[in-house]
Amino acid sequence: MTDAKDERRPAGELEAAVMAALWAAGVPLTAGQVQTELGSGLARTTVTTILTRLHEKGVVDRERQGRGYAYFPIQDAQGLTARRMHTELDRDIDRETVLARFVAQLSPDDEQLLRRLLEGDG
Numbered sequence: 421m422t423d424a425k426d427e428r429r430p431a432g433e434l435e436a437a438v439m440a441a442l443w444a445a446g447v448p449l450t451a452g453q454v455q456t457e458l459g460s461g462l463a464r465t466t467v468t469t470i471l472t473r474l475h476e477k478g479v480v481d482r483e484r485q486g487r488g489y490a491y492f493p494i495q496d497a498q499g500l501t502a503r504r505m506h507t508e509l510d511r512d513i514d515r516e517t518v519l520a521r522f523v524a525q526l527s528p529d530d531e532q533l534l535r536r537l538l539e540g541d542g
Contacts, residue, residue, distance in 0.1 A: 434462070438470050439479070439493060439500065448483055448490035479503075 441457040442449060449457065451468040458467070471491045474480045479500060482489035495503065512518045526534065 434466075434470050435474060435479075438467065438474065439497070442480065442491060442493045443497060448485070448492040450485055450488055450490050454491070 437458055437460070438454055441454050445453075445457065451464055451471055454471065455462060455464050455467045471480065471482075471489075475482055475491065478494065480491045480493050482491045493500075509515060509518055523531070523534070
């Protein structure tokens with residue numbers, strides 16, 4: 421039985437939950453297996469839709485398994501976060517201002533880490 425509350429969660433939350441299940445599994449999972457791993461009452465069709473969207477975004481890949489597919493992540497969590505950061509940066513034509521504001525809002529520790537990474541010491 422589907423919990424309507426879960427079906428109304430924002431797509432980003434659902435995608436994050438599906439990705440977490442795939443990362444935790446470490447092996448390709450079918451939509452039904454992801455549904456079981458989530459244990460949240462989502463309909464299998466909803467899970468299939470989320471997996472299809474993630475595949476279209478290039479976040480997961482899939483392999484044929486029976487009449488359907490088994491899905492697996494292409495990137496780890498950190499790679500996905502970096503990809504989202506690039507996507508957000510690409511949405512604005514004034515990259516310099518966006519980057520300047522991003523750096524200005526870093527904590528001192530993150531600023532030091534970024535400096536080390538940029539200098540090649542990370």
